[in-house]
Amino acid sequence: MAEFTLPKNSKIKPGRKVDAAKGAKRKKTFKVYRYDPEDKQNPRLDEFTIDLDQCGPMVLDAIIHIKNDIDSTLTFRRSCREGICGSCAMNIDGRNTLACLKPIAEVSGDVKITPLPHMPVVKDLVPDLNHAYAQYASVEPWMKTETPAPTRERLQSPEDADRLNGTDGKGPSGCILCFCCSTSCPSYWWNPDKFLGPAILLNAWRWITDTRDEATGERLDQLDDAFKLYRCHTIMNCTNACPKDLNPAKSIAEIKKLMVERQT
């Protein structure tokens, strides 16, 4: 059956408490998920109380401060610290989001931080994304054409470009592959091996709707499957979760529309 509770070795135990904010005026406690596959212990939730005057305004600033000044073993991914690389996706205060875009001030009370849900954990806040990346590669996210390449650029009207960028800049090409959406989707939790999940389907749609790509039919063929595409039951968690305000659920609906269109 689907797993509704954590397996025994994944149950989260209370961890250590560190008060690094003695005498501080603005304090905040961060409860951070810790797991190290090498020490064979259950994951634990460490509590770090920090002085907010010692770090920047975002949750990422806080965990960088914890790593630099309190516990250098804390492990997480980050790169751009401005919402572009998608590395710092994690679950903060019960929602999947980017730590670098999440203001600490938006969380009332303690800030609970866990890795993206329902993914294998490599260490602490770092999920194993190998499978998700392979799923991405499996939809062949590059331009495929049969017509020989033109000597100059491939023509695309501004309207054609809007299909990718969106008139509001929130089209599918804005995806940063952070996987906040896929890891908030119950269908992806239950069948990650077969369901492609919203992040990959949004990217599949990005190539299906590209006016310059000539492999539309093949792409639809590949998705025409009870699991790869149709595990999506329009629960809409994905659109709710996307920190870039994209709409994966809409992309999926567009793919389903084309599936019907080509049979009628």
Place this chain on the structure above:
Amino acid sequence: MTDHRILTPMKRAKGLGGGHSGVPHWMNQRITALANIPLVIWLIYSVMKLAGANYLEFTTWLSHPLHAGLMILLIVSIFYHATLGLQVIYEDYISCKCLKLTKIIGAKLFFIALGVACIFSTLKVALS
């Protein structure tokens, strides 16, 4: 459900490839859902209208071709929709392949049998 074979991530991601048969299931689920709306409203309306009716009144009502016809459509649409819906639920939540297949086949046989029994009963009343 853990797969202990040594497979590359790409091999796992591609799996067995697309089944190329997702559309009819999805379409039929939606068509029967739409059809169920007027049919169920009709059923509720009829049950309310027939409240307190005796056996003869009920069988006379069901013998009318329109009522018998709608009843059979209702049976087909509801049971077909239930079969499709149950299949999706089993596929979502049961990871053991064997159990999943058994449940799906079981649901199909169950609803076919139930549907045939209901249609037969309706016809028996309608044609006697």
